[in-house]
Amino acid sequence: MRSTAAFGRLEQFYQDPELDVGRVIQRPAAARPLFEKRTEPTGVTSTEVSFGSFRLLRTQFLLLEGDKPVPLGSRALEILIALLERHGELVSKQDLMARVWPNVFVGPANLTVHISALRRALRDGQDGNRFIVNIPGRGYRFVASVAISAHEN
Known part of the structure; x- marks a missing residue:
């Protein structure tokens, strides 16, 4: 039976300790998540990230240019959020694909x-805009300046 043999190979793959798919790459302790939810005495709970003429409202899953919503699919928006969370850092293709799919x-x-x-x-x-740089064969990096501001609900 082919399916039994295939299952046996898969089972063998998952039991290999060197192929621990649950392992997480840790970021330095000093690196704080860009979109962490805060509860401060002032009631600040949401974060807005601005770059160029754009603003990302993470809690609303919305990208604005000025005050106009930018038509963008959910997967592309999720990629943008992942890149912004680690702006200036290389984000591997594998990390992006695991996050988005x-x-x-x-x-x-x-x-x-x-x-x-x-x-x-x-x-x-x-028009001189440069936001995302491809590092061939490795991944992507968000390179534009980013401003982070918090808003009260």
Whole structure:
């Protein structure tokens, strides 16, 4: 039976301690999540991230240019959030794919398509705007200056 043999190989894969898929790459302790939820005495609970003429309202899962919503699919928006959370750092293609498509196998072309849509929406590379840089074969880096501000609810 082919399915039994295939299952045995999969089972063997998951039992290999060197292939621990549950292992998490840890960031330095000094690195704080960009979008952590805060509860301060002043009632500040949401964070806005600004770059160029854009503002990301993470709690509303909304990207604005000025006051106009930017039409962007949820996967492209999730990629943007992942890049902003680690702005200035290289985010591997594997990390992005695991974040945007958890527990689903997709090819690298899916990531390329959504990065392209994100760049198009941001007009990346036009009018002197540069937000996302590709590190060939490795991943992407958000390179624009970012301003973070908190708002009261």
